Amino acid sequence: MVHDDYKEMIPARAVSALDAEDARVLNEHLENCPECRRELDDWETTAAALAFAAEPLEPSPQVRERILSEIGSDRSTSQVIPFKSTSRNIWTSFGSLGAIAAVVLFAVLIVALIVLWRQNRAAQVDLARANEFLQLVTTPGAKVTELKATDIDAGATAKLVYDRNGRAILIADRLPGVPQGKAYQLWFIVGNKPLPGKTFVPDDTGKGVMKDQVPATALDSAVFAITLEPDGGASAPTGSIYLRSGQ
């Protein structure tokens, strides 16, 4: 193929009408022939004018927006600028910190929820006890006996309320904490004979509330006492008396 043969192919090349094989051989020639390349440039100008043969049409405005939006994101991701990279790392770090903060906050919320739930439950228990106590106190014939502290712990106080059926509630306050394996035990002393009552362990503030049943023999003339005993309770008092009535 001679130079003029290639040259004849150029107009068709400008409108991309060459078949694959023709296009391939012409491209090879163009690489080595500046004259033909210039010729092609000229023909492409003519070919470009043919675009006017198409009816001019307005694209939708979204195309412009999409292009500008795309190049905006393209620019921010493709350019490697240390500052940008650093700032992105900062945001990534903020993101991680945010995630950690969220986890911590979540944990705090869960703990707070549990605490509130327990407090609420404790309050409900207290309320139930208070209601029970009130109910008992207002029962006709109910008695309230105060137990006073002995010399062992002068600050402790307790009241025992019981009705004629022996239904009793003991409320103690400011009792010293008990050692491991020990508990306070209530005693009903009729004459010189101590009858065992139930045991209880006060809470951290020294408060203790316990329901018990006063033996029928103790309903009219008994002394009530609280001693420190093994936590399973004893059949006869072994420890010192902390509180007692009728002093």
Place this chain on the structure above:
Amino acid sequence: MLLCFFVAKILLQPERAQDVHDIELLEAIAAKDEAALGRLYDRYRVILFGLLMRILNNREEAEDVLQEVFLQVWRKATDFDQTRGRPFTWLVTLARSRGIDRLRTLAARERLAEAGARQSSEEISDAASDAFKSEQRDLVTDALAQLPDEQKRPIMLAYFDGLTQSEIATRLGTPLGTVKTRMRTGLMRLRELLAGKDESFGF
């Protein structure tokens, strides 16, 4: 103070846009000036979208390719060589090439169905030429009108339908050699008719 700056910028913009030459716009785009790309788009969107619609005959596809073309301009503006031609030529070549690539991609499912309809799009409709009067458009349509149909049709089939010479020969039932000759003769005649009027396409 800042407000004054923006007001002044907005007021000055139309005047600047007229003054800025395409080559300067492409240089600004190569330097990643987003506003420059916006101005180039505003200047050529209508002609390029019309071209892509003529090739693809589908608004969604044409808009998608138009977007691709300008994204390529954004990324490849440094490739533009002003010694080889005008920015307009570069843009049209790019758009046509992309449009025909897309047409070929869609060919398998659309070409057969639209072949009939496309037959009529090979002709330039009078309604279309009435719709948009411009000097350049008139020059091209007048020049094409002076070509014999046997020369014009191969050119239009290559230009807007992306057919190669062999495909045109098959489509028209004309020997390949005849297609090549008629196409070349038609294009040379077209160049003569447009010669000396190149400045009209100068943008």
